[in-house]
Amino acid sequence: MNTLTYFQEQFNQLQRTDAADGLIAIRKTASDAFNKLGIPTTRNEEWKYTRIGGLFNKEYQFDINPAITSKELDDFRLPAHAQANEIVFVNGLFSSTLSTIRSSDLIVLNLEDAAKNEYRDIVTKNLGHSVHYANDGINALNTAFAHGGVFVQVKKGKSLANPIYIYHVSNARSGNSFSQPRGLIHVDENAGVQIVETFVTLGEQESFTNQILEIVVQKDARVEYYKIQNDKSTASQVSTTHIRQVEKSFTHSVVISLDGNIIRNNLNVVFDADHCESHLYGLYCLQNNTHVDNHTVVDNAKPSCFSNELYKGVVGDNATGIFNGKIFVRKDAQKTNAYQSNKNILISETASVNAKPQLEIFADDVKCSHGCTVGSLDEEAQFYLVSRGLSKQSARALLLQAFAMDILENIKPEPIRKYVEQLISERLEIDVL
């Protein structure tokens, strides 16, 4: 059976079995949208550099019991997990048995349950908002299958001492796996939280994860969001993170992409209130045939907001790095300050980088700038180091590490930062100096 026909049947079945569920209308709209929009091709401007159609021509094994044990997960757990709150998805479905919530300031529920009880309003109001920033069927496809997702509420006035780790596990042991995890995190007034998201594929077959995480940030709340992509070369992801700052608030995000097959990241930051602030950082350090496409949107819908964005790439082998950063400044969003910068280093002859830093400005009293560079390592800087006794290899590694450090130093939870630094050092083959 082809994947698309399967989707349709699966969808009908889902709607029947979950008929009483508060998500039924949202799913229906999304399913119609998906049928209309379909899988994006490179003719779609937003997918110009990323060919995703091939992933839908593969045979996926849908009807397996993906269950894994907690022990199997141990190999992949992030550092300092013993203190963290862990949320685990297996093949796109939230697993409450594998998840561990340690903090009493967190409410973690099945998305379906949350849509029925006291959080109903929050869910219906905020779930699916990311669709306004995606003109393609991929986003709709996830929403059409919004079930088995997770709802997280960070309680008012509570600042979490330890982060939330979200694992997206794909069990691809007996066949190709296709997962569509869905999450909604509501950070209430004056709350603070750190979220770390990562992807793990088990088994030798291919995995494809089409994931959406929507984060709603209330007044005076602080959110730090980290995404680490270091999965197998058989793992593909379309990973959408939609951060909506509905009141004056602060967000900070770092996206680290290291390994995978085709990775597409959509990071949206929407300022729906005055005086919001957001910092966006990203690092893609690629080798082999990895293809990473980072799309970011900063939407200044309201005045007096501030955003600063810095994405860096080190691209080697046959890898491709793509950066598409959009800054919108809406008509009334005066006094906006929005900055964006994208810097790339190509370290092999067959690597390529495509960048499209884009500004769309409809207000006049703004300060906006963007910059983009693509180049190779500075010969003079290398010579400086070599002339002082470093080997050529160490000199290169040192310079690349320094290049990456601009991003890494923005990872605030120390165990995570050390962990990522270690991964980068290994990647760049840095001998301990």
Add this chain to the structure above:
Amino acid sequence: MNDVVLSNIEKTVLSDYKYGFVTNIRADEAPMGLNEDIVRFISAKKNEPQWMLEWRLKAFRQWLKMEEPVWANVKFPPINYQDIIYYSAPKQRPSLNSVDDIDPELKRTFDKLGISLDEQKRISGVAVDVVVDSVSIATTFKEQLSKLGIIFCSISEAIQKHPDLVKKYMGSVVPATDNYFAALNSAVFSDGSFCFIPKGVRSPMELSTYFRINAENTGQFERTLIVAEEGSYVSYLEGCTAPMRDENQLHAAVVELVAHEKAEIKYSTVQNWYPGDKEGKGGIYNFVTKRGICLGDHSKISWTQVETGSAITWKYPSVILKGNHSIGEFYSVAVTNNHQQADTGTKMTHIGKNTKSRIVSKGISAGVSNNSYRGLVHINKNASNSRNFSQCDSLLLGDKCGAHTFPYIEVKNNSSIVEHEATTSKIGEDQVFYCNQRGIDTETAVALIINGFAKEVMNQLPMEFAVEAQKLLAISLEGSVG
């Protein structure tokens, strides 16, 4: 103080189109609409050889299969291509030898525009190939140029007299079926300029063409071809003014430049088509395909444009850097006000090794206009040690206009360096205050700042053209440019 600044700026940008007048001369027109017969009619009218007709028909048949592009950041009602007259020539005696033979009515038009032919001929030393509604009326200085072996004539004349050159180069840079508007142009182009600089010759004067749209409902389909042979140099000027109209007029030109080894072509444009009235009614649709190829090593192509007119501008003067060590440049000032929309930029395609390109784009938007920069820098896999620098700055005057930047950067070579930077801002109150403090009134201060903003590009214009350009910028920004 802010209010004062705005009102002055508003005065500035709301100035009316000064060159709006209609010349009453009878035109020899094709029937309205477009089909193969019209293409044949145009070709026959121009007495073209069979190969040219076939070339046109091929383009036309391809055009029928193509779709109008929708990706540009502009909005306009659908164009009815059957509602346009594709050929119109002023009724004139053929091939004039001297300016005295020109229709007196037409001559007055030129006087109003300030390009009185005899004056130009005598004083400025510029050869003007005047195109009024598609057919060349007069070409001056031709003899002087021909002594050096430079061919500067209308494209129709070139098809008759130099068919080999036309056959060899036409469509070699912009293929007949390159895009929707280029295909349309290839099928129905009426006239344009042809310029050939032989090996080692440096053109002693700036070559210049004035385009004017005249008869009502006439689309203008100009075709320009410039070929610079090894070691030659030419500076070409193109200027546009058009009379005021209510109906939208379509202008789909094609410009092709070919630079051989060590040759240099400098192409400067001042574009001041009718932009429509304050409500956005009327105005010219300017959908132009301009492309140059640096075919030989060490060749150079430089585009400079000052865009002040047109209701809609859709224009991307590009350079294909094929030869090693070749250089491409793009300097642009685009001013939009009222309901004008501009989607303009450039494409730099680096193919040869050690190629360099530089892009400087300055956008000024006012009123309720939208001004977009759209550019592509592509570094091919084998284009080692290539270098690009792009800078695009936008200045917003008023809170209802938009400034947009869509740069595409594609790099497939690791020894190349590409840099892009862009800023968007308004005229700072502190800047105006600084000037006020020193006794410069607000209006002059605004003029000063705008002049400074555009200066980097204006400096690239050849001396002979600078006066004209300043005049046109002054009209668009009247009240502020001192």
